[in-house]
Amino acid sequence: xxxxxxxxxxxxxxxxxxxxxxxxxxxxxxxxxxxxxxxxxxxxxxxxxxxxxxxxxxxxxxxxxxxxxxxxxxxxxxxxxxxxxxxxxxxxxxxxxxxxxxxxxxxxxxxxxxxxxxxxxxxxxxxxxxxxxxxxxxxxxxxxxxxxxxxxxxxxxxxxxxxxxxxxxxxxxxxxxxxxxxxxxxxxxxxxxxxxxxxxxxxxxxxxxxxxxxxxxxxxxxxxxxxxxxxxxxxxxxxxxxxxxxxxxxxxxxxxxxxxxxxxxxxxxxxxxxxxxxxxxxxxxxxxxxxxxxxxxxxxxxxxxxxxxxxxxxxxxxxxxxxxxxxxxxxxxxxxxxxxxxxxxxxxxxxxxxxxxxxxxxxxxxxxxxxxxxxxxxxxxxxxxxxxxxxxxxxxxxxxxxxxxxxxxxxxxxxxxxxxxxxxxxxxxxxxxxxxxxxxxxxxxxxxxxxxxxxxxxxxxxxxxxxxxxxxxxxxxxxxxxxxxxxxxxxxxxxxxxxxxxxxxxxxxxxxxxxxxxxxxxxxxxxxxxxxxxxxxxxxxxxxxxxxxxxxxxxxxxxxxxxxxxxxxxxxxxxxxxxxxxxxxxxxxxxxxxxxxxxxxxxxxxxxxxxxxxxxxxxxxxxxxxxxxxxxxxxxxxxxxxxxxxxxxxxxxxxxxxxxxxxxxxxxxxxxxxxxxxxxxxxxxxxxxxxxxxxxxxxxxxxxxxxxxxxxxxxxxxxxxxxxxxxxxxxxxxxxxxxxxxxxxxxxxxxxxxxxxxxxxxxxxxxxxxxxxxxx
Numbered sequence: 001x002x003x004x005x006x007x008x009x010x011x012x013x014x015x016x017x018x019x020x021x022x023x024x025x026x027x028x029x030x031x032x033x034x035x036x037x038x039x040x041x042x043x044x045x046x047x048x049x050x051x052x053x054x055x056x057x058x059x060x061x062x063x064x065x066x067x068x069x070x071x072x073x074x075x076x077x078x079x080x081x082x083x084x085x086x087x088x089x090x091x092x093x094x095x096x097x098x099x100x101x102x103x104x105x106x107x108x109x110x111x112x113x114x115x116x117x118x119x120x121x122x123x124x125x126x127x128x129x130x131x132x133x134x135x136x137x138x139x140x141x142x143x144x145x146x147x148x149x150x151x152x153x154x155x156x157x158x159x160x161x162x163x164x165x166x167x168x169x170x171x172x173x174x175x176x177x178x179x180x181x182x183x184x185x186x187x188x189x190x191x192x193x194x195x196x197x198x199x200x201x202x203x204x205x206x207x208x209x210x211x212x213x214x215x216x217x218x219x220x221x222x223x224x225x226x227x228x229x230x231x232x233x234x235x236x237x238x239x240x241x242x243x244x245x246x247x248x249x250x251x252x253x254x255x256x257x258x259x260x261x262x263x264x265x266x267x268x269x270x271x272x273x274x275x276x277x278x279x280x281x282x283x284x285x286x287x288x289x290x291x292x293x294x295x296x297x298x299x300x301x302x303x304x305x306x307x308x309x310x311x312x313x314x315x316x317x318x319x320x321x322x323x324x325x326x327x328x329x330x331x332x333x334x335x336x337x338x339x340x341x342x343x344x345x346x347x348x349x350x351x352x353x354x355x356x357x358x359x360x361x362x363x364x365x366x367x368x369x370x371x372x373x374x375x376x377x378x379x380x381x382x383x384x385x386x387x388x389x390x391x392x393x394x395x396x397x398x399x400x401x402x403x404x405x406x407x408x409x410x411x412x413x414x415x416x417x418x419x420x421x422x423x424x425x426x427x428x429x430x431x432x433x434x435x436x437x438x439x440x441x442x443x444x445x446x447x448x449x450x451x452x453x454x455x456x457x458x459x460x461x462x463x464x465x466x467x468x469x470x471x472x473x474x475x476x477x478x479x480x481x482x483x484x485x486x487x488x489x490x491x492x493x494x495x496x497x498x499x500x501x502x503x504x505x506x507x508x509x510x511x512x513x514x515x516x517x518x519x520x521x522x523x524x525x526x527x528x529x530x531x532x533x534x535x536x537x538x539x540x541x542x543x544x545x546x547x548x549x550x551x552x553x554x555x556x557x558x559x560x561x562x563x564x565x566x567x568x569x570x571x572x573x574x575x576x577x578x579x580x581x582x583x584x585x586x587x588x589x590x591x592x593x594x595x596x597x598x599x600x601x602x603x604x605x606x607x608x609x610x611x612x613x614x615x616x617x618x619x620x621x622x623x624x625x626x627x628x629x630x631x632x633x634x635x636x637x638x639x640x641x642x643x644x645x646x647x648x649x650x651x652x653x654x655x656x657x658x659x660x661x662x663x664x665x666x667x668x669x670x671x672x673x674x675x676x677x678x679x680x681x682x683x684x685x686x687x688x689x690x691x692x693x694x695x696x697x698x699x700x701x702x703x704x705x706x707x708x709x710x711x712x713x714x715x716x717x718x719x720x721x722x723x724x725x726x727x728x729x730x731x732x733x734x735x736x737x738x739x740x741x742x743x744x745x746x747x748x749x750x751x752x753x754x755x756x757x758x759x760x761x762x763x764x765x766x767x768x769x770x771x772x773x774x775x776x
Contacts, residue, residue, distance in 0.1 A: 347405070
C-alpha cells in the first residue's frame with residue numbers, strides 16, 4: 001500500500017505552502033489565464049465585487065505572449081466571452097488589449113479582429129480603448145525576437161505601479177484643461193488600492209494608426225443605425241471616452257464601406273483582398289442588433305416601441321436586400337442600402353456635432369484662443385444685425401426626423417435638457433443670496449462652538465410652493481411622455497431628481513422593466529414608497545412568481561438569494577439607501593428563489609457533497625456581503641439535491657457526519673442544522689476517503705469549504721486518485737467551491753478531472769456543470 005503523506009508535508013515538488021500551512025499545487029500559465037479572465041485573479045480567487053485590474057496576475061499573459069502563444073490567448077478570451085463563462089468582462093478586455101498592444105504582429109491582428117466578438121456593447125468598447133491607452137508605455141518596452149514585449153521588462157514596469165499611478169491620477173484630476181476638464185480622450189480613474197498593482201491611472205499614449213481606426217470604425221459600420229442609436233443612448237460615455245471622441249478619431253464612413261463592398265461584389269481582386277484583410281476573423285458575438293435596440297421586458301418578450309419596429313424593419317431589409325439584388329430587384333436593394341447609409345451618417349453627425357439633418361454644422365474651432373475670440377466678434381455682430389433687421393421671408397419648414405433621429409433627439413432631451421426645478425427658497429433666502437451671503441452649513445455650525453440658538457427656517461410663500469409643484473409636475477409629465485413613447489430605461493434619465501420620483505419608476509414598471517433590473521432596484525422602489533401602492537406591488541410580486549418569466553430571463557437561484565437577503569436587511573451593501581421591506585415583496589422573493597431551481601439543467605451525474613461546518617464558514621461570502629458562506633453552501637447543496645438524480649450530502653469538520661438534505665428542505669432549515677454540528681479542523685479529503693471505505697460509486701465530489709485545508713493525514717488530490725484506483729472509476733471528478741480568500745488551489749491543476757472555483761454567484765453553477773459534462 002502506498003505511503004500516506006500528511007497535508008503538512010509536500011506530496012510532490014510541484015507543491016508549495018498555503019496560508020494554513022498545508023501543501024498545495026501551483027498552476028501553469030494557461031490555467032492562470034483562464035482563472036484571470038473568468039475569476040478576475042490568477043490566484044484562483046473570484047470576487048463578484050472586484051473593481052481593479054490586477055497586473056500581478058497579468059504576468060501569465062505576458063509570459064504566454066513572449067512564448068509565442070498570443071493567438072491561442074486571443075482565442076481563449078473570445079471563447080470565454082462568447083460562452084458567457086466570465087461574469088464580468090473587465091479582465092478579458094484587459095487581456096485583449098494586452099494582446100493588441102504587447103503581442104507580436106500576428107497576435108495584434110488577431111486581437112483587433114476579435115474586438116467585435118468581445119466588445120459587444122459601447123461600454124466595453126470604451127473600456128478596451130482606455131486599456132489600450134493605459135498600456136501605451138508598456139508597448140515601448142524591450143521586445144523579444146518575435147516582437148512581443150519581454151516578460152521581465154513588463155514585470156519591472158508593473159512593479160513601479162501604485163505610486164506613479166496615484167500621482168498621475170491626481171495630476172490629471174487637478175489639471176485645469178485635463179481629462180476631467182475636457183470631454184473624452186481617456187478619463188482619469190480613481191487612485192489604485194495600496195495592495196494591488198492596477199492599470200487605473202497609468203499614463204499612456206494611444207496610437208491611432210490605421211489598424212486602430214479601422215477596428216473602431218468597423219464596430220460602428222457593421223451595426224444597423226437603430227443599434228448604434230441604442231448604444232449611443234444607453235452608453236453615452238464610459239472611462240472618459242464618448243462616442244464623439246471615437247467617431248472623430250476613427251472617421252467611419254458608411255459611403256466608403258458601401259463602395260468597397262460594391263468593388264468586392266464586382267469581382268475586383270485587389271478590393272476583394274483588401275476587404276478580406278479588413279474583415280474580422282471572428283464574428284461579432286451572438287447578439288443580434290434587435291437585442292440591443294428593443295428594450296425587452298425581461299420575460300423573453302420584446303417590448304414594442306417605434307425604435308423597436310424600426311430595428312425589425314431594418315433587420316428585414318438587411319435580409320431582403322441581398323435576395324432582392326440576386327433576384328434582379330436592384331433598385332429595392334439600392335434604396336434600402338441608401339437609407340441605411342443616410343441614417344448612419346445622420347447618427348454620426350448628431351453624435352459628433354449635435355445637429356440633425358437640415359441643420360448647419362457648427363464652425364470648427366480655431367487652435368488659438370485669440371483667433372477664436374476674433375472670429376466670434378464679427379459673427380456675433382452679424383447675428384445681432386440679422387436678428388434686428390426686418391424680414392419678410394417665410395419661417396423655415398420644420399424638419400421631419402426619421403424614427404432613429406427622433407429617438408436620438410428625445411433621448412438627448414431626457415438626458416440633458418429635462419430637469420426638475422430647484423427647491424423653492426424663501427424671500428429671506430433670496431435676499432441673502434442676492435447680497436452674496438452664504439448660509440453657514442450644518443457642518444460649519446458644529447465646528448464652531450457657539451451659544452447661539454439655531455434660527456428656524458422661514459416658511460415658504462404658498463404661491464411659490466404651488467408654482468414649484470406645477471413646474472415639477474410639468475417636467476415629470478414631459479419625462480413620462482418620452483419614457484412611455486420610446487420605452488426608455490433608468491439609464492436614459494439624466495436628472496437624479498427625476499429618478500427620485502415614484503411616478504418615473506412606475507413608468508419603468510409599466511414599460512416592462514427587465515426582470516433582473518427590477519430585482520436590483522427593489523430597494524430603491526421601496527425607499528420611494530412605490531411598492532407600498534397595491535397596483536405596483538402586485539405587478540412586482542406577480543412577475544417574481546411567474547415561472548416562464550424567471551425561465552426566460554435565466555434568473556439563477558443564487559441571484560435571488562443575494563437579492564432576498566439584501567432586501568430583507570433593508571439596506572444595500574454600498575451607499576446610504578435604507579428602506580422598509582414590504583412583507584409581500586419579501587415573500588415573493590423567497591418564492592422566486594425556490595421556483596428558480598427549475599432553471600438549472602441537470603447533468604445526470606452522481607454527486608457526493610461535503611459541506612464544511614467549521615467556524616470560518618460564518619464569515620460573509622465573497623461577493624455576496626449579505627450572504628454568509630454557510631448560506632451559500634446550503635444554497636448550492638439545495639440546487640444539486642433538487643436538480644440531480646442522485647446526491648448524497650455529508651458534513652465534515654474534524655470528522656465526517658451524515659447530513660441529508662431533502663428536496664423539501666427550506667434554506668433556513670439547512671443552515672440551522674449545519675450550524676448545530678460540532679466544529680473542528682477542516683479536512684477536505686474526507687468525502688473521498690469515506691466513499692472509498694464505503695465503496696460508493698460517485699461521479700463527482702463537491703467540496704464546499706473556505707479553501708483552508710490543513711487538518712488530515714492525506715491530501716484531497718491524493719484521496720481522489722486513490723478512490724479512482726480502488727473503484728476503477730478514472731473519470732471521477734473533484735470540484736472545490738471555496739468562499740474565502742486564498743492564493744493556491746486544493747485540487748491538482750494538472751489533473752483535468754479536478755476543478756477549483758473561488759467565490760460564488762449565478763455563473764459558478766454553470767461553470768461547474770460544463771466541467772462535469774466534460775466541456776472544460
